[in-house]
Amino acid sequence: MGERITLSAWIYLVIGLLTIADAFIQIPSSAALSAALIAAFIILQFKNIPRPQQIAGAVLVLIGIVGAAVSGQWWEVLVLGTAKSDTFLLLFFAISWLQFPVGLSPALRSTRSAIMNQPGNRRFLTLSMGVHVLGSILNVAGLGLLTPVVENQKDPKLQKRLALSLMHGFTSASCWSPFYIGMIVVLTVLPGLRWTEVAPAGAGMAVLLIAVFWLYDRTFLAGNHAPPPQTDEPAATLRSLVRTAGILCALVGLVLLLIQAFGTTVAVALGIVGAPFAMVWLAAIERRPAAQITNTLGFMRRVVSLFPTLRNEALVFAAANVFGAGVAAMVPAHDLSQTVNTLLPWPDAKIAALLLLFPICGLLGMHPVIVVIFLSSVLPPELMGLPEWIVGLIYLCVWGICTMVSPFSGTALFMARATGTPPQTIAWLWTPPSVFVSIAATAVYIIALRHWML
Numbered sequence: 001m002g003e004r005i006t007l008s009a010w011i012y013l014v015i016g017l018l019t020i021a022d023a024f025i026q027i028p029s030s031a032a033l034s035a036a037l038i039a040a041f042i043i044l045q046f047k048n049i050p051r052p053q054q055i056a057g058a059v060l061v062l063i064g065i066v067g068a069a070v071s072g073q074w075w076e077v078l079v080l081g082t083a084k085s086d087t088f089l090l091l092f093f094a095i096s097w098l099q100f101p102v103g104l105s106p107a108l109r110s111t112r113s114a115i116m117n118q119p120g121n122r123r124f125l126t127l128s129m130g131v132h133v134l135g136s137i138l139n140v141a142g143l144g145l146l147t148p149v150v151e152n153q154k155d156p157k158l159q160k161r162l163a164l165s166l167m168h169g170f171t172s173a174s175c176w177s178p179f180y181i182g183m184i185v186v187l188t189v190l191p192g193l194r195w196t197e198v199a200p201a202g203a204g205m206a207v208l209l210i211a212v213f214w215l216y217d218r219t220f221l222a223g224n225h226a227p228p229p230q231t232d233e234p235a236a237t238l239r240s241l242v243r244t245a246g247i248l249c250a251l252v253g254l255v256l257l258l259i260q261a262f263g264t265t266v267a268v269a270l271g272i273v274g275a276p277f278a279m280v281w282l283a284a285i286e287r288r289p290a291a292q293i294t295n296t297l298g299f300m301r302r303v304v305s306l307f308p309t310l311r312n313e314a315l316v317f318a319a320a321n322v323f324g325a326g327v328a329a330m331v332p333a334h335d336l337s338q339t340v341n342t343l344l345p346w347p348d349a350k351i352a353a354l355l356l357l358f359p360i361c362g363l364l365g366m367h368p369v370i371v372v373i374f375l376s377s378v379l380p381p382e383l384m385g386l387p388e389w390i391v392g393l394i395y396l397c398v399w400g401i402c403t404m405v406s407p408f409s410g411t412a413l414f415m416a417r418a419t420g421t422p423p424q425t426i427a428w429l430w431t432p433p434s435v436f437v438s439i440a441a442t443a444v445y446i447i448a449l450r451h452w453m454l
Contacts, residue, residue, distance in 0.1 A: 067326025128169030171400025
C-alpha cells in the first residue's frame with residue numbers, strides 16, 4: 001500500500017503510545033508533553049477541519065483562555081486541560097485499528113447477512129438490536145458494518161426509517177458499554193464512579209430505549225414497507241454466528257484481563273489490545289503466510305496514515321476540556337449551585353432539567369462532551385444534591401441520544417455520509433421527534449430508579 005505517513009500521523013501515534021506508557025511508568029513532564037503534542041496535531045490539521053467545527057473549537061478555547069486570565073490559572077486551564085484529552089484520543093486510536101478487520105471478516109459479514117435478511121415484520125427491531133450488540137464492542141466499526149442497508153436503499157422514506165433504526169440501536173449502547181467514548185468521559189469527570197455501579201441500570205435503560213423506539217417506529221413509521229432482503233450477502237450459518245460471538249468475547253476478555261491484572265482503565269487496556277488483536281484477526285482472515293506478512297505491514301501503514309482523519313475528534317475533545325477547565329476556574333461553583341437549588345429544589349426536577357438540557361444543547365450544535373465537562377466542572381453531583389451514580393447515569397443515557405440531534409456529532413456525520421443526506425437534515429428534521437420521546441422515557445426510568453433505590 002502506498003499511503004503516505006505524514007508528520008501529523010506520527011504525532012498522533014506518539015500521543016497514543018505516550019498515553020499508554022504514562023499509565024504504567026512515571027514520565028517526567030508527561031502532561032506538558034501530551035498537551036504540546038495534542039496542540040501540534042490540531043494546529044497542523046486545523047486547515048482541514050470543516051469551518052463550523054473550527055469556529056466552535058476556537059470559541060471554546062477562547063472562553064477557556066478568558067477563564068485562565070481571570071483566575072490566573074494558566075497551567076491548570078491550558079496545559080492540564082489539553083492534556084486531559086489524551087485518554088479520549090487513545091480510545092479513537094484503539095478503534096482505528098479494529099475498523100479494518102471488521103469489514104473483511106467472513107464471520108461478521110455472515111452475521112450482517114443474518115441481521116439484514118430478517119422478515120419484514122421484525123427487520124427494524126433486529127437491525128437496532130444487532131447494531132447495538134456489535135457497536136457496544138466494536139464501536140463505530142460495528143455501525144459501519146451495517147450501513148450498507150441504508151446506502152443501498154433508494155426509497156427515501158425507507159432509508160430514513162432504516163437510518164433511525166441504526167442510530168437508535170447504536171447510540172443506546174452508550175448507556176452501559178465500557179468501549180464507548182461517553183462511558184470513558186463520564187468515568188473521567190466523575191472519578192468516584194465505577195463502571196459496575198452504572199452498567200446494570202444503564203443496560204436496562206438501553207433495552208428500554210430500543211423498545212421505545214420500536215414502538216415509535218411501529219406507530220408512526222410503519223407505513224413504509226420493509227426493504228427486500230440483501231441477496232448479495234453471504235448466507236448466515238450457526239458456525240459463523242458462533243465465530244462472531246467468539247471474536248467479540250475474545251476482545252472483551254482480553255480488555256477485562258488487562259484491567260484486572262494491572263488496574264488500568266478501559267481506554268488504556270483497549271489501546272494496548274486494539275492493534276495486536278486487529279493484526280492477529282487480519283492474519284487469520286488471510287491464511288497464506290506470505291500474504292499475512294504483506295497484509296499486516298500494509299495494514300499498519302494504512303491505519304497510521306489515517307490518524308490525521310481524527311482531527312475533528314481531537315479538536316472537539318481538547319477544546320471542550322480547556323473550556324471546562326477555564327469555566328471552572330472562573331465561575332464560583334458554590335454560588336451557581338445555590339442558584340440551581342433555589343430554582344429547582346426537588347431532585348426529580350433537577351433530573352428532568354438535566355435530561356432536557358442535553359438535547360437542547362445538541363440542537364444548538366453542541367457535542368455532549370462539552371455539556372458533560374461543563375456541568376461536571378461547575379456543578380458536581382454533591383453540589384446538585386444528587387447521588388453520583390444518578391448523575392453518571394443521566395450523562396450516559398442522554399449521551400448517545402443527543403449525538404443524534406447535533407449536526408456536528410460523529411454519529412450524525414457518519415450517517416450523513418451513508419445516506420447522502422446533509423447532517424443538518426438528519427439532526428434537525430429526522431431525529432428530534434423520536435429523540436424527545438426517548439428523553440421522556442429516560443426521565444421516567446431514572447426518576448423511578450431513584451425512588452426505588454432510596
